[in-house]
Every structure is written in structure tokens, then in C-alpha cells.
Amino acid sequence: MSEVRIRPRQVLILIIVFIIVLMMVHRNGKRTCQGPEYLQAMYAQDQINTLPKIYAITPTYARPAQKAELTRLSHLFMLVPNLHWIIVEDANTTSSLVRSLLDRSGLVDRSTQLNIKTPPEFKLQGKDPNWIKPRGVEQRNLALSWLRAHVDVERHAIVFFMDDDNSYAVELFAEMSKIKPGRVGIWPVGLVGGLMVERPLLNADNTQVVGFNAAWRPERPFPIDMAAFAISMDLFISFPQAIFSYEVQRGYQESEILRHLTTRDKLQPLANNCRDVLVWHTRTEKTKLNAEEALQRKGQRSDDGIEV
Ligand code: UDP
Numbered sequence: 583m584s585e586v587r588i589r590p591r592q593v594l595i596l597i598i599v600f601i602i603v604l605m606m607v608h609r610n611g612k613r614t615c616q617g618p619e620y621l622q623a624m625y626a627q628d629q630i631n632t633l634p635k636i637y638a639i640t641p642t643y644a645r646p647a648q649k650a651e652l653t654r655l656s657h658l659f660m661l662v663p664n665l666h667w668i669i670v671e672d673a674n675t676t677s678s679l680v681r682s683l684l685d686r687s688g689l690v691d692r693s694t695q696l697n698i699k700t701p702p703e704f705k706l707q708g709k710d711p712n713w714i715k716p717r718g719v720e721q722r723n724l725a726l727s728w729l730r731a732h733v734d735v736e737r738h739a740i741v742f743f744m745d746d747d748n749s750y751a752v753e754l755f756a757e758m759s760k761i762k763p764g765r766v767g768i769w770p771v772g773l774v775g776g777l778m779v780e781r782p783l784l785n786a787d788n789t790q791v792v793g794f795n796a797a798w799r800p801e802r803p804f805p806i807d808m809a810a811f812a813i814s815m816d817l818f819i820s821f822p823q824a825i826f827s828y829e830v831q832r833g834y835q836e837s838e839i840l841r842h843l844t845t846r847d848k849l850q851p852l853a854n855n856c857r858d859v860l861v862w863h864t865r866t867e868k869t870k871l872n873a874e875e876a877l878q879r880k881g882q883r884s885d886d887g888i889e890v
């Protein structure tokens with residue numbers, strides 16, 4: 583039996599060919615998408631520039647699960663090429679945690695990091711919910727003034743208020759890209775308001791919203807969650823008075839912003855005639871840290887020098 587001898591030179595050539603193939607696959611991977619149809623459409627080279635830019639506004643605050651929540655969102659955004667993330671920290675300064683997260687996920691060029699602290703008199707410590715006033719008001723308003731000052735008003739864009747702890751499907755962003763200038767797009771939200779799904783009710787030909795199935799405060803002008811809609815940017819330019827307000831009751835922030843911008847009959851139903859659930863109002867359980875607190879009383883900590 584003759585022995586097959588592999589010479590070092592052949593090994594070297596094989597390695598080089600392997601590296602070249604790997605590089606080609608990697609380069610192609612950046613430009614094309616093998617995923618489902620909605621993703622392929624979003625990634626098609628000629629379409630990226632024609633799609634409206636989606637500005638996602640996320641208020642966020644420091645707590646044990648913050649990095650976990652923001653990591654989930656950043657991975658979602660890696661799949662959405664036409665998105666710009668405005669992340670507004672509820673803090674006196676921006677943090678290195680958020681900055682390095684944006685860095686590592688390659689989102690630096692597609693994001694804006696802002697900060698503004700909610701005045702302490704608006705928080706009632708030690709109670710659950712520990713708020714006397716709505717959350718994220720200050721942060722969303724700062725993002726809106728940044729947008730009004732920085733966007734190219736000639737280009738169609740979409741604004742979406744995106745809390746850091748909800749769960750979002752990538753398809754939601756494909757749907758949002760269909761919002762027409764001057765319109766507010768609307769869709770169902772899962773696991774909210776005491777229901778499996780809160781959703782708009784449409785007319786017979788599915789062109790107009792005629793009501794809502796909300797069980798919690800159905801008398802609100804827009805009885806929907808913040809995750810249920812996105813807004814064409816031109817409306818924020820046309821109606822500069824549209825901002826969030828502390829002066830409204832809990833649950834009325836959505837109605838407060840929308841009343842300036844649209845009416846029920848002008849809402850644009852999306853997500854398969856409001857029958858698909860593409861976002862869920864999930865809430866992360868408060869992290870239990872009793873053992874950590876015991877450690878810290880002894881002057882130690884499990885995360886010494888480690889960002890969790
Ligand atoms: N938030 C904030 N500061 C706070 C509490 C909340 O910036 O002190 C942010 C939070 O990170 C989230 C949004 O405001 O993006 C809504 O808060 P939360 O998810 O707690 O509200 P809920 O789910 O109860 O509506």
C-alpha cells in the first residue's frame with residue numbers, strides 16, 4: 583500500500599485557500615441575507631437607501647439587568663439596517679457601559695447617546711410601582727428635540743418609542759418601514775393591559791381603525807401601549823407642540839402625544855391587518871441580590887472589576 587504523504591507546502595496552500603474562501607463568505611454575508619423574505623427585502627442593496635430611516639428612541643436607566651436588556655436590543659438592531667438608535671440614559675452623564683455596548687455591536691455610526699436625569703421629586707422611592715409620575719418622559723422629550731434639530735426634513739423617516747425591556751420581532755421594523763408620510767402606523771401588542779393581546783379593530787375592508795379591544799381604561803382617546811405605534815417624522819416637524827407631559831394621568835402618555843399628531847381615522851393599520859403580534863410588553867423580574875448584599879456588607883463583591 584502506497585503512503586500518501588502531505589508536504590508542508592501543500593498544507594500551506596490549503597490553509598491559504600481556506601482563508602480566502604472564509605473572507606469571501608464573510609464579505610458576501612455583509613451584503614446579502616439568506617433569511618426570510620422580509621429580511622432579504624430589507625438587506626437588498628438598492629433598497630437600503632430607499633427605505634425610510636427608523637429612529638428608535640429608548641429611555642434607559644442603570645439597574646442590575648440593564649446590560650442584559652440593552653444587549654438584546656443591540657442584537658436586534660444588527661438585523662435592521664435602516665435603524666438609528668437614540669438611547670437616552672436617565673442619568674447625569676452618559677455611561678461607559680452604554681458606550682462600549684454600542685461599540686461592540688458596531689452601532690456607533692447608527693446611534694446617538696444622550697442623557698437627562700428625571701428630577702428626583704418625580705420618583706417615589708421604595709414603592710412598587712416606584713413612580714408617582716410616568717417614566718421616560720424627560721428622556722423621550724430630549725430625543726424629540728434632538729430629532730427636530732438634526733433630521734433631514736426632506737427625507738421620509740419614522741419615529742418609534744422603544745422601551746428597553748419589551749420583546750420585538752425583526753418583522754416589526756419591516757412593517758414600520760411601510761408607514762406613509764403624514765401617518766401614524768399601528769399594530770397589536772402582546773401581553774399588555776391585562777390581555778393576551780391589545781389590538782386595534784378595523785372596518786370591513788381593513789383600511790381604517792374603528793375601535794380598540796382595550797380592557798384597561800378603554801375611554802382613553804388612544805387606548806394603546808407605547809409599543810403599538812410609530813410616527814412619520816414629518817408630523818413632529820408640522821406639530822412642534824407634540825411632546826410628552828408629566829401633567830397627564832398614568833396610561834395617558836400615548837394619547838397625549840398622539841392627540842397632537844393624528845386622529846383615529848388616519849391611523850395606518852399594519853402587521854397583516856392588525857392580526858400579527860410582533861411586539862410583546864414583557865417585563866423583567868426585579869433582580870434578587872440578597873447574597874450580593876451580604877457580600878458587600880463584608881466589603882466584598884462578586885463583580886469586582888467585572889461589568890455585568
Ligand atoms: N425608565 C427610565 N427611568 C426610570 C424607569 C424607567 O428611563 O427610572 C425607562 C425604562 O428603561 C424603559 C421605559 O423608561 O425603557 C419604560 O419603563 P418601564 O419598562 O419600567 O415601564 P413599563 O413597562 O412599566 O411601562
Ligand code: MN
Nearest residue numbers: 745747748865
Ligand atoms: Mn417595560
